[in-house]
Amino acid sequence: MNDLKLGDKIFTSRLFTGTGKFSSNEVMKEAIEASGSELVTMALKRIDIEDENDNMLQHLQIPGVNLLPNTSGVRNAKEAVFAAQLTREALETNWLKLEIHPDPKYLLPDGEETLKAAEELVKLGFHVLPYVQADPVLCKKLEEVGTAAVMPLGSPIGSNNGLQTIDFLKIIIEQSNVPVVVDAGIGAPSHAAAAMEIGADAVLVNTAIAVSPNPVEMAKAFKMAVEAGRMAFEAKLAERSMGANASSPLTAFLEDLD
Amino acid sequence: MSFYNEIQKYNWEEVKDQIYSKTTDDVKRALQKEKIDLHDFQALISPAGTEYLEIMAQKSMHLTQKRFGKCIQMYIPLYISNSCTNTCVYCGFNCKNEFERKILNRSDLIDEAKEIKKLGFEHILLVSGEDQKRCGSAYISEMMDTIKDDFSLISLEAQPLEVDEYEKLTHKGLHTVYIYQETYNESNYKKYHPAGKKSNFQFRLETPDRLGQAGVHKVGLGCLLGLEDWRVDSFFTALHLQYLEKTYWKSKYSISFPRLRPHTGGFQPNYETSQKDLVQLITAYRLFNHHVEISLSTRESEQFRDNMLKLGATSFSAGSKTNPGGYSNKEESLEQFSINDDRSPAEIAEMIQSKGYEVVWKDWDNFMQL
Numbered sequence: 001m002n003d004l005k006l007g008d009k010i011f012t013s014r015l016f017t018g019t020g021k022f023s024s025n026e027v028m029k030e031a032i033e034a035s036g037s038e039l040v041t042m043a044l045k046r047i048d049i050e051d052e053n054d055n056m057l058q059h060l061q062i063p064g065v066n067l068l069p070n071t072s073g074v075r076n077a078k079e080a081v082f083a084a085q086l087t088r089e090a091l092e093t094n095w096l097k098l099e100i101h102p103d104p105k106y107l108l109p110d111g112e113e114t115l116k117a118a119e120e121l122v123k124l125g126f127h128v129l130p131y132v133q134a135d136p137v138l139c140k141k142l143e144e145v146g147t148a149a150v151m152p153l154g155s156p157i158g159s160n161n162g163l164q165t166i167d168f169l170k171i172i173i174e175q176s177n178v179p180v181v182v183d184a185g186i187g188a189p190s191h192a193a194a195a196m197e198i199g200a201d202a203v204l205v206n207t208a209i210a211v212s213p214n215p216v217e218m219a220k221a222f223k224m225a226v227e228a229g230r231m232a233f234e235a236k237l238a239e240r241s242m243g244a245n246a247s248s249p250l251t252a253f254l255e256d257l258d
Numbered sequence: 259m260s261f262y263n264e265i266q267k268y269n270w271e272e273v274k275d276q277i278y279s280k281t282t283d284d285v286k287r288a289l290q291k292e293k294i295d296l297h298d299f300q301a302l303i304s305p306a307g308t309e310y311l312e313i314m315a316q317k318s319m320h321l322t323q324k325r326f327g328k329c330i331q332m333y334i335p336l337y338i339s340n341s342c343t344n345t346c347v348y349c350g351f352n353c354k355n356e357f358e359r360k361i362l363n364r365s366d367l368i369d370e371a372k373e374i375k376k377l378g379f380e381h382i383l384l385v386s387g388e389d390q391k392r393c394g395s396a397y398i399s400e401m402m403d404t405i406k407d408d409f410s411l412i413s414l415e416a417q418p419l420e421v422d423e424y425e426k427l428t429h430k431g432l433h434t435v436y437i438y439q440e441t442y443n444e445s446n447y448k449k450y451h452p453a454g455k456k457s458n459f460q461f462r463l464e465t466p467d468r469l470g471q472a473g474v475h476k477v478g479l480g481c482l483l484g485l486e487d488w489r490v491d492s493f494f495t496a497l498h499l500q501y502l503e504k505t506y507w508k509s510k511y512s513i514s515f516p517r518l519r520p521h522t523g524g525f526q527p528n529y530e531t532s533q534k535d536l537v538q539l540i541t542a543y544r545l546f547n548h549h550v551e552i553s554l555s556t557r558e559s560e561q562f563r564d565n566m567l568k569l570g571a572t573s574f575s576a577g578s579k580t581n582p583g584g585y586s587n588k589e590e591s592l593e594q595f596s597i598n599d600d601r602s603p604a605e606i607a608e609m610i611q612s613k614g615y616e617v618v619w620k621d622w623d624n625f626m627q628l
Contacts, residue, residue, distance in 0.1 A: 020327055020329075021323075021326070021327020021328065021329060022327065022328065022329075023327075023329075023614045023615055023616055024611065024616050043621075044623065045410075045620070045621055045622045045623050045626055046620060046621055047620070048410075048620060049623075071626075073622065073623075073626045074626055074627075075508060075627075078628055079626060079627060079628050082625060082628055083623075083625055083626055086625050102507075102508045103508065104475075104476075104508070104509070104510040105503060105507070105510070105549045106549075158324060158325060160324070207324065207327075210328075211323050211324055211328070
């Protein structure tokens with residue numbers, strides 16, 4: 001399988017994971033290790049960025065794992081840019097998952113504010129990975145302002161409803177010049193495999209692993225599914241077809257022409 | 259327009275009849291739906307619903323875990339004043355109770371904050387009685403300034419304020435405001451709140467509207483269970499929640515369940531709410547709203563809280579004192595109510611972990627809001 005180049009890094013794993021909703025930081029760490037993930041997102045609001053001994057950060061010191069801080073909780077571009085700058089100073093990373101959701105109920109992303117913040121953060125030297133609606137036009141605009149990737153949602157975050165936006169994801173994947181990471185809504189390994197089969201560069205999975213009665217086994221299952229899906233994509237899937245080939249070809253008459 | 263206009267469309271007695279006439283078929287139908295409406299909610303909190311508690315509890319646990327994970331957030335109340343100009347018949351701070359009143363100053367507050375920090379808390383709830391002259395928004399703002407560098411999330415439970423006051427406090431770092439309606443029964447409200455500013459039903463009822471207009475991040479609702487029929491009051495709380503979520507969609511909401519308990523002397527609940535009732539109520543709210551935060555305070559007993567942990571709750575208080583100065587404890591002062599779970603925060607954290615849940619001390623930072 002091909003490696004994934006994202007920003008200034010190369011990833012062998014195409015499964016990105018999250019850190020929320022786990023029953024303990026120990027379980028979280030074990031699950032991340034089992035997933036083989038090399039990029040893990042965590043909410044700034046959950047950690048004490050000034051405390052080197054922060055319990056969650058301690059548990060995320062895993063060899064080969066890069067941290068992707070996210071701005072979950074901010075409601076507009078101004079707050080996102082401010083939080084990002086503080087984080088860069090404290091955690092010494094340019095990587096940022098940009099999440100702006102003014103709606104705390106469904107945590108749906110605000111495209112307008114996200115574009116505004118992305119443009120500013122790129123200029124400030126961040127590798128921006130924006131969480132957005134599966135909106136092909138917005139994804140192109142984000143690419144134009146220089147984001148490292150786009151992260152369209154499969155269905156509402158935490159819903160485990162799979163790829164409800166699949167038609168739009170296909171357009172985004174077709175049109176994009178930056179990696180496409182399907183984020184949010186992936187509730188089963190089969191959803192992750194499906195996203196990879198249609199050509200997503202990576203997926204981000206959190207709830208489905210964290211809330212499973214056995215997060216470690218579930219993390220392994222997602223690892224395998226993402227690998228299988230990617231392998232299938234690279235090997236090229238056979239065309240789907242319901243019927244047999246016609247026995248009387250419509251163009252046979254061409255052979256009878258002079 | 260406010261929720262006061264909305265509530266005029268409903269009649270207390272009619273709502274009560276609707277709830278009490280729900281049948282087991284109504285309950286079964288509600289339990290089969292993915293998304294339930296206010297009619298289904300009535301069925302779940304109805305007497306017919308009491309036979310389905312186990313199913314409701316199972317569903318509530320799964321929905322809560324899916325949305326919030328296996329996590330419980332921790333907070334602690336810090337009473338800054340017990341001075342009050344109201345005469346609420348059920349409350350220890352009633353101004354007719356002849357006790358010496360205590361209003362913390364900056365230095366008292368610093369002492370309190372120091373003790374609380376030792377316990378591990380990052381989320382703090384400032385609580386005050388209603389004394390607009392001595393403990394108005396300027397005083398609250400001063401208290402917030404004093405401790406804002408020590409805590410990552412500051413909440414407030416005090417008298418209702420105006421929109422511009424909430425705006426100013428929010429800019430200073432206020433995150434959440436809890437404002438309990440006590441009861442939605444307008445005609446009986448005055449019986450419990452005979453004098454003082456709190457006797458104005460409409461002003462109190464419209465407080466969450468003002469909070470939404472001011473852009474406060476989280477609004478806490480609830481009624482005092484025991485004043486009126488809890489089934490009816492809970493319907494109106496659900497109606498309020500639904501109205502607020504649609505109108506002020508940028509705010510988060512939480513519900514609390516303060517429950518009056520029969521005790522010797524003082525005010526006796528008119529309608530007792532049992533622990534079983536509370537299970538029905540909390541799980542019904544979760545089925546009705548998958549996203550609302552549910553808070554359980556130390557008013558409830560150790561055994562009850564330990565068991566409710568998985569059934570829908572998302573945040574717990576621990577080690578609470580309900581009197582100003584209670585943590586640094588220089589002198590005795592009047593407490594608002596006595597608590598029923600007096601374990602230390604460390605003991606409660608241990609219990610939460612032993613149930614396979616993560617204790618979340620911090621889930622916000624002042625720098626997230628500008």
